[in-house]
Amino acid sequence: MDYRNAAECLNLLHRLHASNVDETHAALSTVVFGMLDALPPPNQHLEVLEAARPMIARVQAEMSRRYTAQPLPPDSLENEILLRVVTLWRNLARSYARIVRHDARDGTLDDQRALLFQRRMHYAGQGVVEYFRAHRAVPAGQWAEAHECFAAAEEADLAQIRVADSLNEVWKAQSTLEAYVAVLLVDLANPFGRTERELAWICRWAQRFAPYCALGTPESQKPTLYGVDLGADHGLRPLGLLPASPRLRRFDGSTLAGQIRAVLAQFKQGLKPASLGLGEDCTVEAGNRLLLSLYRPWGLASAGRRFPRRGSRGQVELTGDWLAIGFHVDGKVFTQPRTYGVASSLNSDMNLLTFGERAPQADDPARREALRQHEAEQLGFVCEQWEILDQSVGGFRLQQRPRAERLEHHQLVGVRPQDGDRFLLGHVSWLMYRADGLLEAGVHVLPGVPSLVAARPVSLHSGRSPFHQAFLLPATPALKTGPSLVLPSRWYHPSAVIEIHVEGKSSQVRLEQLVLRGANFDQVSFEALPPSVA
Structure with missing residues (x-):
């Protein structure tokens, strides 16, 4: 089959079924690349891309489910799937950009230019969001592509024109500005700190709430407000951290703040998330909790750090095993209280038979530490060593080349700095793999010695x-x-x-x-x- 021929590609699309996801994805990827390479007439190229959109959306979603449950290491087998998904998103964005350039001479699609810019922006944004889904650092150049898509539509004065989009679940329409803002909202939502289900809701809600946001010039604005530099290669930052530039835009979510308050009020009145455009799979409790966490970053401004981070070096001991945390906090294995009865006595006897009589606490700290490590090895409660990147009173930013233990978002952990006497409790606030294979983690420490x-x-x-x-x-x-x-x-x-x-x-x-x-x-x-x- 000639994948460079528009008519043959349309016939293939009518015959394709998404039952075999891998074969269908390969065929769709070949069609998109073939059209991009062949440069058919712009109207034929657009017809093929638009016919393929619904099936591409379904198949890409099925492919991404294979790696979104846990942070994706760069050396894993599923990494190849991520690259295939991102490549298709980027080729789609380039295809619509190519149609705009190709049609510039003839102008046969002048009435479709707003749609071409919106589609290009949507797919470039999906390339960024896909790395959020995989909990992977966004590669160099990916943000720059997204900014350029919006800048091109803004320069053509077409960024705010809405076009029909059946893939937009709530509005069934979207402008280039709204497609761009949706990506920025996901970026603001702490995507590396979200579970698979939470991030899916956030991506949907970003489409739902994008029309209530605006981008403008940053004249005389507070430094804590968010802004984006269209010439940079990163997402939103507080304006106070961005150098002055003619390509600097201020993000305004003040209207969105009112919308979020209205939704929260409707929750209290008994309305369901589905009736508010938040999805059938979302409960009131979960929706309320997630929206509250999004209220400040989406609707107000950067809160700034409550406790400033400072550069630091050293290591921490960390474990996410519930029983191991108790052992390191208390210095002994958890057993049933003696008042519990026979089971407690039996448990204690088994513990004695298995590990021997517990030695009295040594006065020498080094001796005490050696005893703890020895018993932890016997019990299988050995902690992993993580390197500190920076820290604050509120927690740590750590890195490690992953070994045996796999952490998940919001999991309880026990953590002890190199110079600490006691183990503290914390929870994993975010996880992200870098391109070099190192896993970065944010650990928020719960106040108080447990x-x-x-x-x-x-x-x-x-x-x-x-x-x-x-x-x-x-x-x-x-x-x-x-x-x-x-x-x-x-x-x-x-x-x-x-x-x-x-x-x-x-x-x-x-x-x-x-x-x-x-x-x-x-x-x-x-x-x-x-x-x-x-």
Whole structure:
């Protein structure tokens, strides 16, 4: 078959079925590249591209699902799939750009120029977003291509003209400006800190909310507002960090802030996310939580860092295993409290038989550390070493060439700096692979030095149910935080009662507010119940 012939390509598109994703993707990629290389008449080229759009969207989505569940290492087998997906996005963007240039002499598609610019911008933006989906650093030149697509439409005075777009789920239409803003919104949403499901919602919502944003000149604006340099090779930055340039544009999301407030108010009135254009697969709770996290970056301005980062060197010990965290926090393996009964005694006996009688704590710190490391090796609780790139009071930016343990977003971790005496609790706030194969991670440290406690929900049968490992974080007056519990995932329910066992004593607490919900933990505030109430 001649993939350079428009008529034959159209016949092929009518025969293709997306049941075999790999074959269909290969055929579509060949059609797009063949047309790009052949330079057919602009109207025929456009007809082929428009006919292929729906199937390309479906097949690209199926291909990307193979690598979006976890951050994608550059040396993995799935990396080849990412490159194939991105290549198709970029070839589509170049195809529409080629049609504009090819048609400049004849002007047969003058009435379609706004559509050509919008399509080009959409596909160039998808190339950037695909790296967000894979949690990979955006390669050099990719942002510059996206900026150039918008700049070309702006120069032609066609950036704000809406054209029909059946792939836009909410509006069924989009302008080049809106396609560009949608990419900028995804960039502002901390994409490397989102799960696969959250990022899918964010990409959809960016299309939904893009019409409420604007780009303008940055005259006399606050340095904390966001801006983008159309001549640079990166996304949005606070204006105060960008040098003056005639290609500098100010991002204005003030109208969008009002829209987000309106949606949050409608949630309170009982409206469902689907009725608000947020998707059938989104719950009120999840939608409310995600929109709240997007309110400031999308609608207001850069918040600035609460705790400034400083360059730092050294290493930290880190583990994401729940039992290993407890071991390193408490210095011993979690066991059922003795008041629990026979099981506790049996557990203790098994522990003694397996690991021997526990040696008394050594006074010498070096000796104590050696004992901890030795027992951790016996138990399989050895921590991995991560290199510090920079740090602040609030956490660390780390890097490592990944080994055995795989982390996930918002997972609880135990972390101890090289010069620290105690393990602290933290959670993974973002993950991103660099092109050289190193994995970067942001770890937010939970305030306070944790202690290990035994916990179980109180119910009619709680006297027979086992305790679980949990953590108690003390109040931190300097940060205006009260005491909190870190419990296993989904334990939090408003006013739920939890039995806590610490140092041979049991007490009950009532859960108050959910402070933080992670992938495998709930951090909650609580109030102690007097014995009479308990």
